[in-house]
Amino acid sequence: xxxxxxxxxxxxxxxxxxxxxxxxxxxxxxxxxxxxxxxxxxxxxxxxxxxxxxxxxxxxxxxxxxxxxxxxxxxxxxxxxxxxxxxxxxxxxxxxxxxxxxxxxxxxxxxxxxxxxxxxxxxxxxxxxxxxxxxxxxxxxxxxxxxxxxxxxxxxxxxx
Amino acid sequence: xxxxxxxxxxxxxxxxxxxxxxxxxxxxxxxxxxxxxxxxxxxxxxxxxxxxxxxxxxxxxxxxxxxxxxxxxxxxxxxxxxxxxxxxxxxxxxxxxxxxxxxxxxxxxxxxxxxxxxxxxxxxxxxxxxxxxxxxxxxxxxxxxxxxxxxxxxxxxxxxxxxxxxxxxxxxxxxxxxxxxxxxxxxxxxxxxxxxx
Numbered sequence: 001x002x003x004x005x006x007x008x009x010x011x012x013x014x015x016x017x018x019x020x021x022x023x024x025x026x027x028x029x030x031x032x033x034x035x036x037x038x039x040x041x042x043x044x045x046x047x048x049x050x051x052x053x054x055x056x057x058x059x060x061x062x063x064x065x066x067x068x069x070x071x072x073x074x075x076x077x078x079x080x081x082x083x084x085x086x087x088x089x090x091x092x093x094x095x096x097x098x099x100x101x102x103x104x105x106x107x108x109x110x111x112x113x114x115x116x117x118x119x120x121x122x123x124x125x126x127x128x129x130x131x132x133x134x135x136x137x138x139x140x141x142x143x144x145x146x147x148x149x150x151x152x153x154x155x156x157x158x159x160x
Numbered sequence: 161x162x163x164x165x166x167x168x169x170x171x172x173x174x175x176x177x178x179x180x181x182x183x184x185x186x187x188x189x190x191x192x193x194x195x196x197x198x199x200x201x202x203x204x205x206x207x208x209x210x211x212x213x214x215x216x217x218x219x220x221x222x223x224x225x226x227x228x229x230x231x232x233x234x235x236x237x238x239x240x241x242x243x244x245x246x247x248x249x250x251x252x253x254x255x256x257x258x259x260x261x262x263x264x265x266x267x268x269x270x271x272x273x274x275x276x277x278x279x280x281x282x283x284x285x286x287x288x289x290x291x292x293x294x295x296x297x298x299x300x301x302x303x304x305x306x307x308x309x310x311x312x313x314x315x316x317x318x319x320x321x322x323x324x325x326x327x328x329x330x331x332x333x334x335x336x337x338x339x340x341x342x343x344x345x346x347x348x349x350x351x352x353x354x355x356x357x
Contacts, residue, residue, distance in 0.1 A: 002234060002238055003233060004238055004240040005238055005239055005240055005241060006240050006241050006242055009182070017175065018168050022168075031178060035178065035181060035182055039182070039185060039186060039189065042191050042241070046239060099168060099169070119168060
């Protein structure tokens with residue numbers, strides 16, 4: 001890839017963050033997965049073919065990094081006494097947090113289908129390769145997830 | 161897409177915080193071939209870019225920052241990120257320079273974007289003292305090639321490090337301004353700044 005890497009961050013930073021938040025919940029884990037995704041991308045950048053679909057490639061890298069973060073989380077059984085120093089700034093405004101909370105409460109298959117297909121723009125086939133199952137099942141899971149999200153989110157919206 | 165940005169919001173403040181962290185992490189990991197940032201100055205916004213060797217490019221906004229970054233990607237490396245830390249020193253020195261508090265720059269320079277005679281001329285330019293000027297002809301003589309007046313002009317016009325490498329201190333023999341990458345107004349601003357201080 002001969003394009004400045006900065007452009008990839010410009011163009012796809014938000015999409016990758018949406019995917020990471022949908023998979024890991026909004027917060028430090030999603031931030032870590034985002035950073036690891038772009039660091040890995042930077043390492044590989046110069047060797048990528050110019051016709052690579054960058055967005056789809058980044059979303060796949062993000063999926064692997066999210067898995068690493070989940071594994072790391074499991075290994076970190078003992079809580080550390082070091083507190084992150086930017087807790088306050090990492091909290092989302094209440095309104096923004098609602099939708100991500102609603103995503104976090106989806107059944108896992110639906111959540112992952114929404115993350116990779118709907119937010120990450122991978123095809124049903126590509127998403128099925130990542131999360132298992134058939135493309136048709138991915139299609140249903142994504143549709144069910146969105147439907148449920150619309151219901152829950154609309155309901156919460158009315159409560160305010 | 162509209163639904164995604166509206167319903168699944170990602171705040172600009174979150175993204176810029178993550179980007180700052182990414183730049184710093186890439187720097188620590190030795191992955192950052194070119195770091196850049198912009199600074200506001202009396203001659204407009206300047207783009208500053210540095211390799212691990214030193215400052216490699218200073219660009220005026222009129223050059224088009226996108227094109228400048230693409231040229232750096234083509235000629236140095238596409239591993240380019242906005243990462244201000246590597247440019248803190250030169251940014252501070254530029255501040256001081258434009259405030260009239262500094263007369264020479266003391267940062268490592270990476271001349272890899274120019275070669276041969278052009279680079280010889282550019283390496284010579286910092287020897288023209290602050291507040292002084294020389295003609296293209298005098299510069300040609302100083303670098304030991306008195307016939308190369310026109311080539312000195314080209315070397316100044318293609319200076320990858322304007323302001324820091326002071327090609328603005330080179331004028332026509334008749335004292336008229338001559339060309340300048342950042343425009344005649346910028347050249348005048350720099351010369352006035354230096355004569356006032």
